[in-house]
Each structure stands twice: as C-alpha cells, then as structure tokens.
C-alpha cells in the first residue's frame with residue numbers, strides 16, 4: 001500500500017508538524033503510533049475533504065456523501081445503504097466514530113483511478129483510505145433490476161464502514177488480513193453476504209497466516225486470501241463467542257499486536273489458533289459447489 005505521506009505531501013505545515021512530533025516522540029520508549037496515527041489520518045481526511053469540497057453533497061445523520069451530477073439519481077440509494085450499515089457495524093464493533101464519516105462516489109473506474117492512481121482491482125466496488133470511504137458509482141456495476149435491498153446486501157458500504165470504524169477505534173493498530181476478515185464478518189452477520197468463488201475453497205492448499213500477514217496484496221489468489229481472513233475472524237466468534245472477538249478488539253485498542261491480542265483472548269498460542277481456525281473453516285464454511293447447486 002502506498003505511503004500515507006504521499007497523500008499529504010501538498011500540506012507542508014501539517015507535514016512539518018508531524019515530523020517534529022515524530023522526532024520528539026521517537027526518543028520516548030512508547031508506541032507513538034497509537035496517538036500519532038489519528039493525527040495523520042485526520043490530516044489525510046482534511047486534504048480529501050478540501051479536494052472534494054466543490055462536489056455535490058448529501059448529509060445523513062452519520063454520513064456526508066459527496067458525488068458528481070452523474071450520480072444525482074443514485075445518491076439517495078447510497079445514503080440509505082450507508083445509514084443501513086451504521087447500526088450493524090457500530091454494534092458489532094461496540095464503537096461509533098465521532099462526527100460524520102465522508103463517503104465519496106466516483107462516477108467510473110477511470111475517475112477513481114485518476115484520484116488515487118489505483119482502481120482497486122477489476123471488481124472492486126470501493127475502498128477505504130485516509131478516514132474516507134471511497135466507492136465506485138453503483139451505476140458502474142449494479143444491474144438496473146437490482147433493488148436497494150440488493151445494493152445494501154452486495155454493495156460495499158457495510159464492508160468499507162467496518163474498515164473505517166476499526167481504523168478509528170484501534171488507531172490503525174491491526175493487520176491487513178484482520179481488517180479484511182472483520183469487514184467480511186460484519187457483512188456476513190448483517191447481510192448474509194459471503195464472497196465464495198470456485199477458486200477460494202478452503203479444503204485444498206491454503207495460505208499460512210504468516211503469508212497473509214507479510215504480503216496480503218501480493219498473494220496470487222486474492223479470493224482465497226480474503227476467504228481465509230473471514231475464516232480466521234469468524235472462527236473466533238463462532239467457536240469462542242462474540243465476547244472473545246470483542247476482547248481481541250479491546251486488546252488492539254490498547255496497542256497489542258493482532259497475534260498477542262488473539263493469543264491472550266483465546267488463551268491459545270498462535271500456531272494452535274491457526275490450525276484450529278482452518279480446521280473449523282473446512283468443516284463449517286460454505287463451499288462453492290454447495291452454493292451453485
């Protein structure tokens with residue numbers, strides 16, 4: 001993933017302040033990320049807010065949605081889906097961010113790519129970056145016959161909002177696989193949605209957690225990496241209970257690494273957790289062929 005600093009490079013006073021703060025606190029044996037990270041995220045969010053201030057806007061109780069005239073006829077649907085995501089996500093994570101969250105709608109993939117130099121893969125409907133939910137216009141992928149209910153169920157709002165809330169509550173203290181697993185877990189719980197393909201069955205060869213941790217985006221089978229991430233999070237809640245998943249989150253909030261947070265919450269070493277999670281997933285999660293039939 002690209003550096004946060006690339007995105008704030010235009011804001012020299014903010015950068016200068018952050019460098020001074022970094023230098024100062026790098027001399028103190030404390031985890032500076034926990035309090036420095038929100039400042040960096042806020043700086044990025046402010047920059048995005050400034051860059052998009054001339055777009056059309058729609059406010060809801062918990063979101064501000066910015067869009068171009070091309071999406072004027074779908075903004076109400078996006079607003080409804082964002083509000084529909086609010087309660088399931090904040091309840092599942094037991095945390096609600098302060099203020100309204102910004103959602104940007106890009107009219108097409110080209111616009112999304114132009115803004116961030118990234119189009120999020122061929123099928124991506126959105127992504128979370130810098131405190132802002134960024135989505136592709138539903139017009140670019142949703143079929144005309146599909147309803148608001150279908151957009152809520154298969155659209156990106158619940159998923160991306162989970163990334164946002166986890167990011168706020170833990171101040172950036174999580175691994176990539178964990179946030180992808182949690183986002184899919186909340187989607188699964190709230191909407192019954194699972195990303196199951198012919199290529200991401202868990203019965204065959206799977207990645208190790210180490211591989212997921214070290215190079216999530218570089219793994220050739222992305223569908224499998226995502227599926228395993230869901231399995232690893234869902235195992236915690238399904239077998240050990242939602243309270244244990246909540247405990248993992250609270251350890252992350254206190255600055256523990258994902259590995260330690262899971263070990264302490266489940267009272268289990270990481271290697272055993274990995275083995276047990278995959279064993280459980282093979283026996284309990286849907287396989288592609290069963291869905292197709």
Ligand SMILES: [Zn+2]
Nearest residue numbers: 159163180183
């Ligand atoms: Zn995601």
